Amino acid sequence: MNIKNKLFLGIGLLVAMIVMLVVLSIVNLQVLTATEPDSPAAVPALHRALVWISIFGAACICIGVVMLAVLPGSINKPIKTLVNGIMEIADHNYNKRLDLGKYEEFAEVSDSFNRMAERLAEYQKSALTDIIQEKKYSEAIVNSIKEPILGLDKERRVLFVNDGALTVLNLKREQIIGESAYDLALKNDLLRRLIRELGQVDGNKDPLKIYADNKESFFQVKYIPIYMVPTGEKEQHYIGDVISLQNITEFKELDSAKTTFISTISHELKTPISSIMMSLKLLEDSRIGSMNDEQQMLSKSIKESTDRLLEITGELLKMTQVETGKLQLNPKITKPIELIDYAVKANRVQAERFNCHIEVEYPEKISKLFVDSEKIAWVITNLLSNAIHYTKENGRIIIGARQKDKVVELFVQDFGKGIDPRYHQSIFDRYFRVPGTKVQGSGLGLAISKDFVEAHGGTIKVDSELGKGSLFTIQFQV
Numbered sequence: 159m160n161i162k163n164k165l166f167l168g169i170g171l172l173v174a175m176i177v178m179l180v181v182l183s184i185v186n187l188q189v190l191t192a193t194e195p196d197s198p199a200a201v202p203a204l205h206r207a208l209v210w211i212s213i214f215g216a217a218c219i220c221i222g223v224v225m226l227a228v229l230p231g232s233i234n235k236p237i238k239t240l241v242n243g244i245m246e247i248a249d250h251n252y253n254k255r256l257d258l259g260k261y262e263e264f265a266e267v268s269d270s271f272n273r274m275a276e277r278l279a280e281y282q283k284s285a286l287t288d289i290i291q292e293k294k295y296s297e298a299i300v301n302s303i304k305e306p307i308l309g310l311d312k313e314r315r316v317l318f319v320n321d322g323a324l325t326v327l328n329l330k331r332e333q334i335i336g337e338s339a340y341d342l343a344l345k346n347d348l349l350r351r352l353i354r355e356l357g358q359v360d361g362n363k364d365p366l367k368i369y370a371d372n373k374e375s376f377f378q379v380k381y382i383p384i385y386m387v388p389t390g391e392k393e394q395h396y397i398g399d400v401i402s403l404q405n406i407t408e409f410k411e412l413d414s415a416k417t418t419f420i421s422t423i424s425h426e427l428k429t430p431i432s433s434i435m436m437s438l439k440l441l442e443d444s445r446i447g448s449m450n451d452e453q454q455m456l457s458k459s460i461k462e463s464t465d466r467l468l469e470i471t472g473e474l475l476k477m478t479q480v481e482t483g484k485l486q487l488n489p490k491i492t493k494p495i496e497l498i499d500y501a502v503k504a505n506r507v508q509a510e511r512f513n514c515h516i517e518v519e520y521p522e523k524i525s526k527l528f529v530d531s532e533k534i535a536w537v538i539t540n541l542l543s544n545a546i547h548y549t550k551e552n553g554r555i556i557i558g559a560r561q562k563d564k565v566v567e568l569f570v571q572d573f574g575k576g577i578d579p580r581y582h583q584s585i586f587d588r589y590f591r592v593p594g595t596k597v598q599g600s601g602l603g604l605a606i607s608k609d610f611v612e613a614h615g616g617t618i619k620v621d622s623e624l625g626k627g628s629l630f631t632i633q634f635q636v
Contacts, residue, residue, distance in 0.1 A: 379401065514551075540606075
C-alpha cells in the first residue's frame, strides 16, 4: 500500500469513527429526550448509551493514537532515507545506493538517485585516473630537468623535488615530500641557506659552491614566486615558490681561464711597452741628435699609442684583481679635496689639449672619507677623463664634492651629448660601449670604477639625458 492510500485510509477511518460517534450521541439524546427522567427504564438506557459512547470514544482514541504513531513514521522514513543518501553523496561516498521500491512515490526518485551516484562514481574514477596521470607526467617533466628544482607552498612545505635537487641536498624523496622545509633545514646546511635567502629581496647574487658530480661545482640560485587565480575569483593569490639552481660550473671555469689568460697577457705586455717607452725617451734625447718635424710627429704618435696600451693593460690588471678576489684595500682618512686635486692634475694635459675648462665646486665644511685613496682617486680620474673626451671644444666640466646628512658625494658633470637612458645600467658592464660611440676605449673603466666603489660600501650612479650631458655621482657613508 502506498503512502497516498495509507493517508486516505487513515483519514477515512477517523471521519467514519467521528460520524459514528456523532450518530450514537444523537440517538442517545433522542432516547433520553423521549424517556421521562423519572422512569425506571430511563436509567438502563442512559447507562447503555454512556457505555457505547465510552466504547466508541475509547476505540476512536486508540485508533487515533495508533495512526499518530504509525502514519507519520511511514511517511517520514523514505524522506529521511533520501536525505541521508544525499548527505553521503555530498561526503563523496559515491557507492551509496537507495532501495525505496516499496514506496511508489519514491521509486522514481530512488532510481534517479542511484543512476546519479553511479555516474558520479564513474566520473570520480576517471578524474582520479586523469589526475594521477597528469601528476606522473608533471613529475616526469620535472625530473627530466637536469638543474636542481625544489617547489614549496606558502607554508614552506615541500611539494615537489627533482632528482638533481635530491643529489645536491643529499636527501631521499620520501624524506622530503610533504615535510616542512624549516624542519628539514635544521639538519641540512644547503637547504638552510636556500630557505634563509628565500625571503631576501635580491636573493642570492653570488654563486653557491657545492660538491656535486664528484667535483666542486658552482650554482646560481633563482627564486621564482608562483601566483594563481582561484576558481571564481579574479585576483591572483600567492601559493608558493620554486627554487632553481643553475649549474654554472662550466662558465665559472671558462671565466677563470679567461681571467688567468688576461692577467698573464697583461703582465707580459707591460715589459715590451716599457721597452718601447724607454726607447722613445732615448730617441727624444737631444744629446743623441735632433729629430725633424716628421720624426717628431711619429714619436708623438708612438707615445700616445704606448700610453693608451699602458692604460688598457692597467685596466685589465685591475679587472683581474677584482675577478680573482685579490683586490686589497688600504683605507686611510682622506680629504675629498685631495682626491679631486689628484684627478684634475692627472687630466690637466688632456684638458688643455681639448681646450676644456674644469671648474671645482667644494664646500667649506665636509666630512673626511675612510677610503683607499689610490683606488678612489683612480675612479675620479677615470670619470673626469671620460667627461673630457665627451665634451665639445671650449666646453666646461664641473667636478666637486658635497655632503647630505651622513652621505658624502663626489661628482663629475659634463655638458656633452649625454647618454641614452636605455644604457644607464649597461655602461657599468664590462666591455660595454654605447652604440655609436666614436671615442676609443676598452669598455672597462666604468666597470672597474663600480667594483672599486662598491668594495668600499659605496654606490656610483649616472643621471643623463641626450643633449644635456651626464652627471656621475659617487656616494659614501660617513
